[in-house]
Amino acid sequence: MSDQYHLAQANILYAVDSLKSETLAGFHELALEIDALARKAPGFVFRLESLFDLPEDPYMLNISVWESMESLRDFTYRGDHAESLRMRRTWFKPPRSAPSVLWWLPAGTLPDVNESMARLEMLNAKGPTPEAFTFRRMFQPPVS
Known part of the structure; x- marks a missing residue:
């Protein structure tokens, strides 16, 4: 753990239907429970969920800091959140490209939607780098 850096993550999910549809009602209910679990999880710092209910391409962007x-790994792959990952195909289309990205940011700063989308684009264009990486290909925080 670094006192100077925190780990940001962003993931994008493309919905099978309008985010306001009955099809996604179960997802929204589960998302409230998972959000409450995240906020109580050891190491949690921040979470932002942005919904883009575009008629031709509804999607959700989830951003968090740990x-x-x-x-982050413990929260993502253990307990109730891990179960929700198995259910995601019910509500979301298969990913078009890398669905999530990780990066280090100075402790005390928070990412926004534009930075998160740029990091996803960077990962998809260049593959894992210290600026945009994945659980499979991780990088350590910068050395100050």
Whole structure:
């Protein structure tokens, strides 16, 4: 864990129907529970969910910040959140490209939608780099 850097993550999910549809009602209910779990999880710092209910392409962008890679990994792959990952195909289309990205940011700063989308684009264009990486190909925080 680094006191100087936190781990940001963003993931994008393309919905099978309008985000306001009955089809996604179960997702929204589960998302509220998962959000509450995240906010209580060790190492949690920040979360922002942005919904873009475009008629031709509804999607959700989830952004969060964690104190460490370990805290994010534990939350993501253990417990109730892991179960929700298995259910995602019910509500979301298969990913078009890398659906999530990780990067280090100075502790005390928060990412926004534009930065998160830029990091996803960077990962998809260049593959994993210290500026945009994945759980499979991780990088350590910068050395100050």
